[in-house]
Amino acid sequence: MTEGPTINTIARRAGVSIASVSRVLNGLPTREETVRRVLSAAEELGYVPNSVARSLKNRRTNQVAFAMADIGNPVYLAMVREIQPVLRAAGYRLLLHSTDADVADELDVLRGLGERYVDGLIMSPLRVTDEHLRALAAARAPVVVIGSVPEETGVDNVRADSRTGVRLALDHLYGLGRRRIAFVNGPPDTVPGAARAAAYREALDALGLPYDENLVEVGDFYRAEGATAVRALLDRAADVDALMCANDLIALGALDVLRRAGRRVPEDVAVVGMDDTYLAGVAWPALTSVSLGSERRGRAAAELLLDRLENGQRQARVVTVEPRLAVRASTAGVRDGTDDVPGAGEGTEGEESP
Amino acid sequence: MTEGPTINTIARRAGVSIASVSRVLNGLPTREETVRRVLSAAEELGYVPNSVARSLKNRRTNQVAFAMADIGNPVYLAMVREIQPVLRAAGYRLLLHSTDADVADELDVLRGLGERYVDGLIMSPLRVTDEHLRALAAARAPVVVIGSVPEETGVDNVRADSRTGVRLALDHLYGLGRRRIAFVNGPPDTVPGAARAAAYREALDALGLPYDENLVEVGDFYRAEGATAVRALLDRAADVDALMCANDLIALGALDVLRRAGRRVPEDVAVVGMDDTYLAGVAWPALTSVSLGSERRGRAAAELLLDRLENGQRQARVVTVEPRLAVRASTAGVRDGTDDVPGAGEGTEGEESP
DNA sequence: ATCCCACCCGTAAACGTTTACAGACACGGT
DNA sequence: ACCGTGTCTGTAAACGTTTACGGGTGGGAT
Numbered sequence: 001m002t003e004g005p006t007i008n009t010i011a012r013r014a015g016v017s018i019a020s021v022s023r024v025l026n027g028l029p030t031r032e033e034t035v036r037r038v039l040s041a042a043e044e045l046g047y048v049p050n051s052v053a054r055s056l057k058n059r060r061t062n063q064v065a066f067a068m069a070d071i072g073n074p075v076y077l078a079m080v081r082e083i084q085p086v087l088r089a090a091g092y093r094l095l096l097h098s099t100d101a102d103v104a105d106e107l108d109v110l111r112g113l114g115e116r117y118v119d120g121l122i123m124s125p126l127r128v129t130d131e132h133l134r135a136l137a138a139a140r141a142p143v144v145v146i147g148s149v150p151e152e153t154g155v156d157n158v159r160a161d162s163r164t165g166v167r168l169a170l171d172h173l174y175g176l177g178r179r180r181i182a183f184v185n186g187p188p189d190t191v192p193g194a195a196r197a198a199a200y201r202e203a204l205d206a207l208g209l210p211y212d213e214n215l216v217e218v219g220d221f222y223r224a225e226g227a228t229a230v231r232a233l234l235d236r237a238a239d240v241d242a243l244m245c246a247n248d249l250i251a252l253g254a255l256d257v258l259r260r261a262g263r264r265v266p267e268d269v270a271v272v273g274m275d276d277t278y279l280a281g282v283a284w285p286a287l288t289s290v291s292l293g294s295e296r297r298g299r300a301a302a303e304l305l306l307d308r309l310e311n312g313q314r315q316a317r318v319v320t321v322e323p324r325l326a327v328r329a330s331t332a333g334v335r336d337g338t339d340d341v342p343g344a345g346e347g348t349e350g351e352e353s354p
Numbered sequence: 355m356t357e358g359p360t361i362n363t364i365a366r367r368a369g370v371s372i373a374s375v376s377r378v379l380n381g382l383p384t385r386e387e388t389v390r391r392v393l394s395a396a397e398e399l400g401y402v403p404n405s406v407a408r409s410l411k412n413r414r415t416n417q418v419a420f421a422m423a424d425i426g427n428p429v430y431l432a433m434v435r436e437i438q439p440v441l442r443a444a445g446y447r448l449l450l451h452s453t454d455a456d457v458a459d460e461l462d463v464l465r466g467l468g469e470r471y472v473d474g475l476i477m478s479p480l481r482v483t484d485e486h487l488r489a490l491a492a493a494r495a496p497v498v499v500i501g502s503v504p505e506e507t508g509v510d511n512v513r514a515d516s517r518t519g520v521r522l523a524l525d526h527l528y529g530l531g532r533r534r535i536a537f538v539n540g541p542p543d544t545v546p547g548a549a550r551a552a553a554y555r556e557a558l559d560a561l562g563l564p565y566d567e568n569l570v571e572v573g574d575f576y577r578a579e580g581a582t583a584v585r586a587l588l589d590r591a592a593d594v595d596a597l598m599c600a601n602d603l604i605a606l607g608a609l610d611v612l613r614r615a616g617r618r619v620p621e622d623v624a625v626v627g628m629d630d631t632y633l634a635g636v637a638w639p640a641l642t643s644v645s646l647g648s649e650r651r652g653r654a655a656a657e658l659l660l661d662r663l664e665n666g667q668r669q670a671r672v673v674t675v676e677p678r679l680a681v682r683a684s685t686a687g688v689r690d691g692t693d694d695v696p697g698a699g700e701g702t703e704g705e706e707s708p
Numbered sequence: 709a710t711c712c713c714a715c716c717c718g719t720a721a722a723c724g725t726t727t728a729c730a731g732a733c734a735c736g737g738t
Numbered sequence: 739a740c741c742g743t744g745t746c747t748g749t750a751a752a753c754g755t756t757t758a759c760g761g762g763t764g765g766g767a768t
Binding site: 016017018019020023029030031034053055056057058059116 | 745746747748749750752753754755
């Protein structure tokens with residue numbers, strides 16, 4: 001932990017100027033002899049360039065941040081797992097911010113861009129307030145938002161398509177003969193909550209099914225709240241034959257409650273989750289789930305950001321990822337849960353640890 | 355995205371020197387009047403200090419990195435979730451490295467410390483080679499290793515206690531009357547693989563049970579490999595009445611296979627996982643699992659590192675975290691899976707996303 | 709009036725790089 | 739012998755901070 005060698009140390013040892021050292025280390029044309037001297041001096045001293053000094057001069061840090069509510073959520077996790085390798089391949093390090101969906105925290109992150117500790121930011125806010133939009137407009141570095149943001153904001157934007165997603169699920173359930181399809185949502189003041197609620201109504205309309213508010217329950221995007229909501233739902237509308245859950249965690253809670261209530265899945269009640277996280281494959285019965293393409297969204301966001309970092313003046317772009325329905329035992333009546341790997345071939349599954 | 359104001363801009367606008375600006379912004383004693391002028395100039399200009407320049411001068415970045423094999427693994431995830439808030443509270447940002455357990459990558463990270471882009475590193479290598487030890491000794495910044503490393507290395511070290519952990523599990527199974535307790539391990543050349551293999555033998559000895567190599571299967575720390583291993587095991591030793599799995603992912607694979615094979619869990623075969631990740635609560639039946647305290651280890655590592663950052667010359671410390679057994683349906687015959695929340699009260703469960 | 713001291717503040721150097729610029733030198737052509 | 743050209747390298751400034759040092763000012767004590 002002694003003070004490391006700098007370009008100066010090398011220059012002295014090699015008997016050249018620091019400019020020459022820098023040139024050699026950056027591969028600029030230099031006389032053979034000088035190159036040798038510098039390289040061997042650097043080698044002997046175990047020189048490693050100081051990235052902070054380099055960043056100061058170059059005005060780029062080769063760091064990018066990803067800000068999301070909570071990395072414990074499998075959706076964000078899936079994104080990180082895609083974002084990381086893309087950035088890494090391009091020579092960027094990844095910084096993580098967990099904001100707990102706290103608006104003030106998110107704004108802090110945005111303002112923090114002024115500190116220039118990263119070259120860009122990928123952010124996936126649960127709620128998008130006016131303050132967010134203002135902060136985005138004032139951001140001192142390129143930002144890519146995962147989640148819908150008005151076009152005028154002029155920010156690169158990666159979107160899911162809950163509308164089509166919910167539609168896929170309801171069509172599927174309808175095709176299975178289900179007519180009392182309930183909807184268990186998270187907070188409707190969140191971006192995904194609002195989108196999915198609207199999508200549910202629309203899909204019912206399209207199928208010619210009536211909207212019955214007894215079939216709608218609002219909770220939060222967690223397992224425990226999902227369970228609570230489904231309990232209430234069963235009390236209120238005993239004849240439900242299908243549950244559309246606004247994410248996989250809610251669906252997991254639903255499975256627990258249904259099991260306890262003695263309802264068979266899928267025979268009595270079919271269950272569909274959303275996000276198609278790897279939890280869908282772990283659950284039993286394995287969960288049919290609408291993939292909103294977290295992996296693809298993560299990758300797209302990373303690529304948009306990289307592109308923007310090379311071409312700052314480009315017009316803002318909006319990428320929308322197509323949803324897919326992954327059918328598994330919780331609706332299909334297949335015997336067990338290993339038929340389809342969740343994440344739709346985008347590679348999940350964890351590795352071990354000490 | 356215009357070039358932001360610097361301390362110079364403020365100095366000019368406030369009619370003072372940059373030294374005064376710096377002093378004011380750092381809260382050093384300054385005349386009332388000057389303070390006002392500087393602050394209001396800074397305010398008007400929307401000044402944000404450049405953290406790169408500051409880092410260069412101060413020789414600290416307020417960043418810390420965490421390097422692990424794969425953040426998709428629930429164990430590392432649990433660690434990140436604990437590490438992040440601890441660091442954040444101390445004013446550090448968190449940088450993530452996924453190394454895929456690649457030794458070369460891990461060494462790169464260690465050497466990269468010379469670039470000074472972080473003040474310290476928490477690292478959880480799956481394998482610890484001699485090269486690791488050399489690189490650790492030569493590291494240019496404080497490192498905390500999660501996973502066992504020889505004392506002489508002189509590195510802060512947080513350890514799990516697989517030995518006691520496996521012992522707890524086997525005692526539990528023995529107490530339930532199980533005598534044909536198989537062991538499904540991951541690669542024995544990894545730190546946890548080796549430790550758990552040894553622990554299994556020891557625990558058998560202590561219980562007076564014979565070591566039967568037909569009851570031992572080696573695969574990898576994933577679900578699919580766990581499944582394969584258990585299939586082989588059932589073929590070879592049809593009379594197993596309990597499975598000790600070296601981690602939760604293996605155990606999930608085991609549950610699948612047992613279900614397909616028509617073996618009831620826990621009546622016919624009891625299953626114990628390891629790490630007590632939140633997957634244990636998602637599985638059905640809910641998985642009894644040995645907690646090796648990923649959360650506590652993560653927190654301990656973060657605290658050790660912070661302490662070391664304040665007190666560089668302190669003697670290296672070793673922290674060992676006590677294992678705990680979380681008993682659930684896969685051994686206890688409890689009817690459903692929501693009795694005990696995994697992570698032993700250390701707070702898991704994800705949140706939702708767009 | 710002189711001296712001293714306290715208090716503020718500005719100048720300048722430093723952190724470790726990159727890079728514009730110009731000087732030194734060799735060489736070939738006239 | 740001179741000039742031009744080209745190649746290589748060193749000097750110095752710059753990136754945006756922090757901070758040691760010393761100078762200026764004003765007030766109180768003598």
